[in-house]
Structures are given as structure tokens and as C-alpha cells.
Amino acid sequence: xxxxxxxxxxxxxxxGELIGSIAHDLKGLINGIEGGMYFISSGxxxxxxxxxxxxxxxxxxxxxxxxxxxxxxxxxVKDREINWNELSIRELVSSAIESLQGRADDLGVKxxxxxxxxxxxxxxxxxxxxxxxxxxxGLEVCHRSKQEAQVAVVGTAESTREWxxxxxxxxxxxxxxxxxxxxxxxxxxxxxxxxxxxxxxIASKIVRNHKGSLDIETxxxxxxxRLLIKVPANRAAG
Amino acid sequence: xxxxxxxxxxxDVVSYLSAFLEDEGFQVLSASNGPDGLALAREExxxxxxxxxxxxGMSGIEVLTTLRRDExxxxxxxxxxxxxxxxxxxxxxxxxRGPEGFMQKPIDLAQLLSTIEGILDSSR
Numbered sequence: 001x002x003x004x005x006x007x008x009x010x011x012x013x014x015x016g017e018l019i020g021s022i023a024h025d026l027k028g029l030i031n032g033i034e035g036g037m038y039f040i041s042s043g044x045x046x047x048x049x050x051x052x053x054x055x056x057x058x059x060x061x062x063x064x065x066x067x068x069x070x071x072x073x074x075x076x077v078k079d080r081e082i083n084w085n086e087l088s089i090r091e092l093v094s095s096a097i098e099s100l101q102g103r104a105d106d107l108g109v110k111x112x113x114x115x116x117x118x119x120x121x122x123x124x125x126x127x128x129x130x131x132x133x134x135x136x137x138g139l140e141v142c143h144r145s146k147q148e149a150q151v152a153v154v155g156t157a158e159s160t161r162e163w164x165x166x167x168x169x170x171x172x173x174x175x176x177x178x179x180x181x182x183x184x185x186x187x188x189x190x191x192x193x194x195x196x197x198x199x200x201x202i203a204s205k206i207v208r209n210h211k212g213s214l215d216i217e218t219x220x221x222x223x224x225x226r227l228l229i230k231v232p233a234n235r236a237a238g
Numbered sequence: 239x240x241x242x243x244x245x246x247x248x249x250d251v252v253s254y255l256s257a258f259l260e261d262e263g264f265q266v267l268s269a270s271n272g273p274d275g276l277a278l279a280r281e282e283x284x285x286x287x288x289x290x291x292x293x294x295g296m297s298g299i300e301v302l303t304t305l306r307r308d309e310x311x312x313x314x315x316x317x318x319x320x321x322x323x324x325x326x327x328x329x330x331x332x333x334x335r336g337p338e339g340f341m342q343k344p345i346d347l348a349q350l351l352s353t354i355e356g357i358l359d360s361s362r
Binding site: 027144 | 249254258344
């Protein structure tokens with residue numbers, strides 16, 4: 001098969017894999033919500049307030065993940081008009097870390113991002129989604145690669161006159177070629193890649209929509225993956 | 239009290255299964271990865287193991303294979319609890335005895351309990 005037929009075949013195959021991946025993710029999220037419901041109902045029955053609180057946290061965390069997953073899918077299937085606003089780097093990063101801290105604690109992965117002052121002009125929903133996707137990706141890969149070594153997502157976020165720069169590293173993990181191809185693909189997701197990294201592809205798409213760049217550097221020993229994201233600090237610069 | 243070892247890398251699943259099984263009167267141990275699970279199985283000799291398939295590092299299939307090849311542990315009943323849709327597709331285990339039970343996530347608690355009870359009753 002060649003030419004347009006092959007492109008269409010690849011696209012359809014990619015969409016099929018994506019649907020399979022979403023279904024798999026949803027299974028995990030349903031487990032989390034059902035688990036939360038179990039804690040709440042059994043906590044009420046046994047009159048154990050701490051169990052109810054645990055269930056509430058579990059449900060909240062999984063609902064946040066559903067929200068992020070849906071936002072990512074929407075970004076994947078439909079191009080959004082950028083709703084330009086001036087955004088505080090500190091607020092963006094703090095809120096992203098706050099959203100993910102519970103899961104990071106559960107997975108035993110440290111998250112530490114030094115935040116500078118400064119702003120960037122961009123779409124708040126999209127930039128927030130980009131940061132959540134990148135940090136979530138870091139958490140997942142650090143968790144998966146976790147052996148004896150300390151694993152962490154660390155980095156800096158700051159803004160200069162021209163650029164907002166998010167320099168993040170997943171320590172303890174060296175990104176495989178597959179994921180790099182996914183992150184850097186510019187149309188639809190390549191076939192056969194690990195679909196759990198869809199968030200990274202979405203993040204890359206958001207960065208490109210803001211006329212920015214996402215570069216990946218890997219180190220095998222000690223294992224580390226650096227995601228260097230640069231977004232123009234204002235529309236004029238982009 | 240009958241002892242169950244839960245091996246799963248997803249913290250919410252471990253909490254959920256542990257709470258449910260404790261409420262049903264089991265003693266529950268848990269591990270978030272294969273090597274820790276195998277070490278606990280050797281130390282604690284549980285009556286049954288619930289085992290996830292997709293885990294970082296050592297997969298559930300590798301854990302099952304290791305258990306089956308271990309003279310001390312090969313009699314331990316194992317129930318696979320996984321998001322993978324069909325165990326038939328997971329062929330790596332075929333040179334050892336398969337699991338005693340297979341359940342898909344999302345977890346059906348009633349089915350899980352009846353599977354576990356059935357296996358434990360028949361192994362008495």
C-alpha cells in the first residue's frame with residue numbers, strides 16, 4: 001500500500017489504537033472511583049470518618065484525572081482557538097503541582113519545580129493542560145522505571161522578556177525512542193507507540209500552537225530525560 | 239485467619255482490594271511490584287495471591303512463572319486481576335501451570351469474593 005491509501009490506513013489504525021488506549025485508561029479511572037465509593041459507603045456503614053475522607057480523596061483524585069484525560073482527548077480531536085491571556089508562571093506551575101501531588105505521593109515520586117516570577121501570554125486552559133500532561137508523564141515514567149534509585153520530576157519554570165521556559169527532568173528514567181517519536185509527531189500519533197504517553201503528544205501540540213518548541217534530551221547513565229519547553233512570553237514575540 | 243497477598247502497582251487498586259478483603263475477614267498483605275510481592279510470598283506464605291499483569295519492571299506473567307517454578311511456592315493459588323481483556327492473549331505463561339482465577343478490571347467485588355472463596359474452599 002502506498003500514497004494516500006497508506007496515509008488513510010495509518011490514520012485509521014492510529015485512531016483505533018487511540019480508542020483502545022482511552023478504554024484502557026478509563027478502566028483504571030473507574031477502578032479508582034469505585035474504590036473511592038467503596039471507602040465512603042463502608043466508612044458510613046462502619047462510622048469511620050477517616051475512611052470516608054480517604055474515599056473522598058480517592059474519588060477527587062480520579063475525577064481530576066478524568067477531567068485531564070477528557071481535556072487531552074478534546075485537544076487531540078479538535079484544534080482550539082487560542083484565548084490569549086497574561087498568565088503567571090508561578091500560579092500555573094503551583095496549580096499543576098497541587099493537582100498532581102496526591103498521585104505523586106501515592107506513586108512515591110518526588111516533584112520539585114523551582115518557580116521564577118514572570119508571566120507568559122497564552123491560553124490558560126491549554127497551557128495548564130500542557131503542564132499537567134508533561135508532569136503527569138514524568139510521574140508515570142518515573143513510577144514505571146522505579147527500582148532502587150530515587151526517582152523524581154525536578155526542574156525550573158521562569159520567564160524572560162522573550163520566552164517562558166519550562167525545564168523539566170524525569171530523573172531515574174531515560175526516554176525510549178518510541179516516546180520521543182510520539183512527542184515530536186506533528187500530525188496524528190504514530191502507530192504502535194505506547195498510548196499511555198498520549199499526554200506528551202498533546203503537550204507538544206499545545207506548545208506548537210503557541211509557536212513554541214519542545215526539545216527532548218536523554219541520558220542513559222544515570223538515567224534521565226530532560227523536557228525543555230519554550231513558549232514565547234508574548235504574542236508579538238511568537 | 240486466611241491470608242491474601244495483593245500485588246498491584248496502582249495504589250488505588252491496592253487500597254480498594256485491601257479494604258474490601260479485610261472487611262470480608264481476610265488478613266491482607268500488599269506489594270506494589272513483582273520482586274516485593276515474591277519476597278512477601280516467601281516470607282509470609284499467603285493462602286492466595288491476587289496479581290496484576292501490567293506492572294513496571296517485572297510483569298505479572300513473570301511473577302506467575304517465578305512462583306510456579308519455585309518448589310516452595312508453586313502450590314500457591316493465584317487470581318489474576320487485570321485490565322488486559324483476555325488471558326488467552328498472554329501466552330508467556332504456557333510452559334507453567336496457569337492461574338487458578340482470572341478477573342478483569344474494573345473489579346466486580348462479588349465475583350472476586352466468590353472466585354477467592356471457591357479456590358480456597360477447593361484447596362482445603
